[in-house]
Amino acid sequence: MQREAYAAARSVSLKLHDYFARHREEALRRGGEQQLATLPDAETIEAIVDAAFWASLRREEGYVPKISLAFLSPQQALHPLILDRPLALGADALARVSPAVERPGIHLGVWRNGGEICVWGTTRSIPILCFVLEVAAPGVLVVKHHSGDESRKFVNVAVLEGDQIKVVDECASNQPGCPALLTSLLGFDSPASWIQSVNTMVKLAVSMRAHGRGGSLLVVPSNTELWRESIVQPIPYAVSSPYRELEPMTDLTVTAVAGLTAVDGAVVLTDRYELLGFGAKIVRRKGWPQVEQVTMSEPIEGARPVLVHPEQLGGTRHFSAAQFIQDQRDAVALVASQDGRFTVFEWSPRKEMVYAHRLDALLL
Secondary structure, eight states: OOOOOOHHHHHHHHHHHHHHHHHHHHHHHTTOGGGBOOOOOHHHHHHHHHHHHHHHTOOBTTBOOOOEEEEOOGGGSSSOEEEEEEEESSHHHHHHHGGGSOSTTOEEEEEEETTEEEEEEEESOOOBTOOEEEEEETTEEEEEEOOSOTTSOOEEEEEEETTEEEEBOGGGGGSTTOOHHHHHHTTOOOOTTTHHHHHHHHHHHHHHHHTSSOEEEEEEOTTOOGGGGGBOSSOTEEEEEEEOTTSSOOHHHHHHHHHHTTSSSEEEEETTOOEEEEEEOBOOOTTOOOOOOEEEEOOBTTOOOEEEOGGGGTSHHHHHHHHHHHHOTTOEEEEEOTTSOEEEEEEETTTTEEEEEEOHHHHO
8 A cells, every 4th residue: 555645745845955956056156066965856855855754653673763864976975885785765664774873973875776766875974065854753854964064063954843844044143132052053154253162052052952851051151250149059069169171172071061951950151161060040139020021032934033921931941041041141041841942041132131042943
């Protein structure tokens, strides 16, 4: 019996093709022809999305498939592992091979072979603007591409969750007050003095979200102690003196700091990446009002900023973070929920209120 087609695959395929075609033309104008991946047509994109969606609903020996598919030929990959007999692109084949390629950084190479779309092998190296489709969870797919910088996260283009399609709004970084973290995740360069700092924050955000326990991280200014007025004293796990061995942050130290956010309470970090403690309990600053509303935005096409009560964003962690930012307006709060939602809280001088940026679609 013929399987039903995944409707969202057809709905989004032409839009995705247009995105990659537009960015490819821009890259060619900048002189990057030798490094660019081949552009798949809309029909090929639809077929890859369809196969990946149905594979995501399968179970291989009880495990959910975790797969990353990259559209490129073996010749475009560096040191590829090439199968003697390519696999026909299909849900069954993808589910069966998924245990071998579930580690981060390994992609199944997909290419047309005699008119058929096949999986030819695996690769760790892909060219710039290579179409990548990742199975993040059952029914959840993420379309992304290489930014060109090996140290930076891939740029997310769209998230498909069942029949819901979220296409990332490339113009979100043009909004007044857009945080540097969001600009970086959208694939745009930050000012030179911010590049390393912002990249570290991106890695922290990804790692915080990945441990799945939820957590909070407060980034406070290093030149003042006023933030302590919004924290219950003493901090349960305060360090005896600021721990300064985190800068420059390696992947190991990023993982270590993100792991601390799994403990109940918040991690407190200075803007110089000095660890001050973890397990911190946020309290309303004496004499300051309770936060009642925040502006919430998400960098998704069609989404508009809305006024919400902080608890509508996800519960106690989010409410506490919003209160902290209202009371400590030169700080930044990062909050991960157990369900994968991720929010950055900042004070908006323009709106004179707390601004909550929902970034989970960019961190998958």
